[in-house]
Amino acid sequence: MIVNKINTGWEVIYQYTHGLLAGKIAQQLAHKYRPPHWVETLTAIIEHDDNQLDFEEKVYLDEVGAPLDFASDQPSHNELYERAVRVLDLASFKSGWIMLLVSMHVNFLYQSKASESDKLIKLLDQQKKLRDVLRKRYHITKEDATTYYNFLLFCDRCSLILCQNEVPALSRSIEINKTIDNKQYFIKRIDDTFYTVTPWCFEQNEFVLSAEARIVNQLQFKSNDSLHKALTTAQVHLKQWSLKRT
Numbered sequence: 134m135i136v137n138k139i140n141t142g143w144e145v146i147y148q149y150t151h152g153l154l155a156g157k158i159a160q161q162l163a164h165k166y167r168p169p170h171w172v173e174t175l176t177a178i179i180e181h182d183d184n185q186l187d188f189e190e191k192v193y194l195d196e197v198g199a200p201l202d203f204a205s206d207q208p209s210h211n212e213l214y215e216r217a218v219r220v221l222d223l224a225s226f227k228s229g230w231i232m233l234l235v236s237m238h239v240n241f242l243y244q245s246k247a248s249e250s251d252k253l254i255k256l257l258d259q260q261k262k263l264r265d266v267l268r269k270r271y272h273i274t275k276e277d278a279t280t281y282y283n284f285l286l287f288c289d290r291c292s293l294i295l296c297q298n299e300v301p302a303l304s305r306s307i308e309i310n311k312t313i314d315n316k317q318y319f320i321k322r323i324d325d326t327f328y329t330v331t332p333w334c335f336e337q338n339e340f341v342l343s344a345e346a347r348i349v350n351q352l353q354f355k356s357n358d359s360l361h362k363a364l365t366t367a368q369v370h371l372k373q374w375s376l377k378r379t
Contacts, residue, residue, distance in 0.1 A: 134193065135296045136202035142350045143200050145364060146296045146372075148182040154344040155179065155292035159284070161376075163336045166313050168281035170230045170271075177234040178285050183220060188361045190215075198353035200360060204297075210250035213243055217256060233267040236260045237282040238289075283312035291330070294320060295374055296344060300328060329379045339377040346370045 135151060137144040156179035168174045191212065193201045208216070217239050224235040240257055247253040268278055290310045294300060299307055306321040313334055320330045347367035354360040 134200070134203060135293075136200045137298050137346075139348070142348070142352055144370070145200060145347045145349055145367070146344060147347075148203065150344050150346075151292050151296050152179045152182045154296065154342060155181070155285075155288040157342050158288045158291050161335045161337065161340050161342075162284070162288075162313070163334055166284060166334065168284055170228075173228050173230040174234065174281065174284070176227060177224065177231040178288050180223065180231075181220070181235055181238050181285060181289065183223060188357055192357045194354055194357060194360060198355065200349065200354070210246070210253060213246060214250065214252045214256060217243055217253070221260070229267045229270055233264055233271070233278060234282055234285055236264050236267075237278065238285065241282075241286070286310060287312040287318065287334075291318075291320065292344075295342070295372075306331070323377075323379060326375055328374055328376050330376065331379075333378045335376070335378075339375070342374045342376065344372050346372050 134148060135146040137146075156175055159175055159178045191208075195201050195205065220235060221232070221239060224232045240260060243253055244257060247257050264278070268275065273281075287310060290312075294307060294309065300320055300322055301307055303322050303324070306319040309318040309320055309330070311317045316332055316334075318330055318332065318334065320328060323329050346369070347364055348370050349363050349367050351363060354363065
């Protein structure tokens with residue numbers, strides 16, 4: 134989960150919600166950039182980070198009892214393996230196209246960590262072979278697959294920046310990444326209301342994005358159960374971002 138500090142406690146955004154926001158961003162991108170098998174692509178983008186949160190699997194509190202932000206989490210290699218298997222299994226039940234994109238994302242996330250885990254090395258090697266099969270099934274090259282995956286990567290990163298409140302104060306930009314059409318993208322505030330992305334890569338000249346956040350008015354928790362209950366009963370706030378071309 135994504136955890137932001139606020140005056141009264143914490144703003145918590147589930148990674149499921151982050152994935153949904155990534156899907157909303159994908160829906161707004163210029164249609165000329167859309168990969169084939171659009172519904173499947175959109176599903177992969179929305180679900181690429183699912184099955185990450187499991188209160189029965191681990192404790193989501195840091196050493197002082199505060200909610201644990203995913204960026205501060207240090208999962209074991211076994212936890213990484215189990216998470217990867219869950220998201221890959223979910224993708225495999227739907228379609229090979231979804232499996233291809235999600236497999237590429239799992240490789241992107243875990244390749245640097247695999248050298249210390251025989252299970253992860255084996256899993257990623259199996260996925261590499263599977264991606265070869267899937268590209269042949271859909272008659273695309275490795276370069277094509279990278280282009281389509283970059284579309285997902287743009288949406289993922291842009292969503293994270295918004296969810297984590299990372300956009301700096303007025304007129305200062307933050308890099309999204311170098312992805313769609315092999316261009317470098319940045320996002321910034323242009324006034325108290327609007328954000329913009331440069332270069333502009335969306336179909337419309339102006340639109341609004343939204344995501345739900347849970348407001349937890351408590352700084353520390355004694356147990357995982359108490360945090361889980363607080364999140365379940367928390368006030369839900371609809372965050373909104375207005376974007377326009379400049």
